[in-house]
Amino acid sequence: MITVTDLTKRYARTTAVDHISFSISKGDIVGFLGPNGAGKTTTMRMLTCFFPPTAGKATVAGFDVFEQSLEVRRRIGYLPEAPPLYLEMETIEYLRFVGRLKGLTGDRLEKRVDFVLERCAIADVKAKLLGKLSKGYRQRVGLAQAIIHNPDVLILDEPTAGLDPKQINETRDLIKSLAGDHTIILSTHILPEVEQTCERVIIINKGKLVATDSVHNLQARARGAESVLVEVGARTGEFAIPVVRARLEKITGVSRATLKEEFQNGAVFEVEASKGQLVRGDLARAIVESGWELNELRPAAMSLEEIFLQLTGTDAGAKSADTPPEEAPTPEAPEANA
Numbered sequence: 621m622i623t624v625t626d627l628t629k630r631y632a633r634t635t636a637v638d639h640i641s642f643s644i645s646k647g648d649i650v651g652f653l654g655p656n657g658a659g660k661t662t663t664m665r666m667l668t669c670f671f672p673p674t675a676g677k678a679t680v681a682g683f684d685v686f687e688q689s690l691e692v693r694r695r696i697g698y699l700p701e702a703p704p705l706y707l708e709m710e711t712i713e714y715l716r717f718v719g720r721l722k723g724l725t726g727d728r729l730e731k732r733v734d735f736v737l738e739r740c741a742i743a744d745v746k747a748k749l750l751g752k753l754s755k756g757y758r759q760r761v762g763l764a765q766a767i768i769h770n771p772d773v774l775i776l777d778e779p780t781a782g783l784d785p786k787q788i789n790e791t792r793d794l795i796k797s798l799a800g801d802h803t804i805i806l807s808t809h810i811l812p813e814v815e816q817t818c819e820r821v822i823i824i825n826k827g828k829l830v831a832t833d834s835v836h837n838l839q840a841r842a843r844g845a846e847s848v849l850v851e852v853g854a855r856t857g858e859f860a861i862p863v864v865r866a867r868l869e870k871i872t873g874v875s876r877a878t879l880k881e882e883f884q885n886g887a888v889f890e891v892e893a894s895k896g897q898l899v900r901g902d903l904a905r906a907i908v909e910s911g912w913e914l915n916e917l918r919p920a921a922m923s924l925e926e927i928f929l930q931l932t933g934t935d936a937g938a939k940s941a942d943t944p945p946e947e948a949p950t951p952e953a954p955e956a957n958a
């Protein structure tokens with residue numbers, strides 16, 4: 621549905637987007653991640669024909685965003701970072717206005733206006749001036765105008781920015797409910813949101829693509845090797861943590877066992893395997909054969925947040941204690957956002 625090839629955007633001095641390529645299939649819901657100034661908004665603006673790329677190419681539903689922008693615009697709904705709402709217009713007036721701009725007329729227009737009022741839960745403010753709406757309601761009106769012409773593709777630039785937790789949940793549910801009929805790209809800084817809403821993520825940093833994959837694969841890849849959390853308990857009275865640890869580290873393929881938690885007659889270890897080694901079976905056997913209880917054994921998944929920090933190097937020392945020390949990344953000067 622969307623293909624991006626070597627897409628590049630240069631402003632006077634900055635290369636905001638630097639040869640990025642990815643593709644998104646129909647019906648996908650994709651999280652677009654990156655630190656401030658990474659180039660998310662710039663990419664979205666090119667996809668929505670707001671301005672042309674400096675180099676490279678992007679197509680939406682097979683149409684070139686530069687050469688066939690009319691066709692592209694018809695198929696795209698865009699929620700910009702700061703929705704350009706006309707503050708002196710009533711909600712319903714504004715939606716009719718946008719609907720007409722997008723080619724809707726007569727009965728069809730009225731039907732779509734009613735539909736989005738309902739769908740975005742803004743029917744109760746339809747006669748209110750946009751300037752008098754709360755931030756959350758404005759955001760919903762922004763979403764309503766994005767979907768009014770029932771576009772195939774939705775491009776949402778931080779749809780939940782500035783909302784309270786309840787509104788974030790509502791907006792997230794709304795976006796999820798739209799996922800079936802639409803292909804969606806949404807940018808956000810809220811990583812759990814991506815884990816909950818998106819099947820895939822695209823991560824960019826300083827204009828460059830650093831990852832595009834499913835959340836699941838990213839987690840596996842970032843880990844590199846299998847890592848499991850294992851809870852071991854004492855069956856009889858005898859239970860010494862160093863003994864257990866030493867036993868775990870003796871298993872073939874295990875590179876390290878780290879104590880994560882300790883309680884009376886039991887402990888949790890994180891066991892890391894060397895790359896390419898599967899150790900779960902041997903691990904379970906060793907524990908049971910040593911006369912200990914195996915209370916739990918589960919993969920130690922990396923959170924998307926850890927992956928994000930690892931890939932973008934924006935970490936300022938917030939890594940979990942068990943990560944081997946790396947060179948400290950140079951702190952970046954906060955970028956002035958034009």
Ligand SMILES: Nc1ncnc2c1ncn2[C@@H]1O[C@H](COP(=O)(O)OP(=O)(O)OP(=O)(O)O)[C@@H](O)[C@H]1O
Pocket residue numbers: 631632634635636654655656657658659660661662663955956957958
């Ligand atoms: N109109 C502009 N003129 C010059 N530079 C710009 C302009 N818009 C953006 N930039 C620069 O391009 C880079 C990418 O900005 P962009 O707004 O695309 O980032 P972003 O990923 O959306 O960031 P944020 O998370 O803060 O919204 C930044 O360095 C920014 O300063």
Ligand SMILES: [Mg+2]
Pocket residue numbers: 660661662701777
């Ligand atoms: Mg942005």
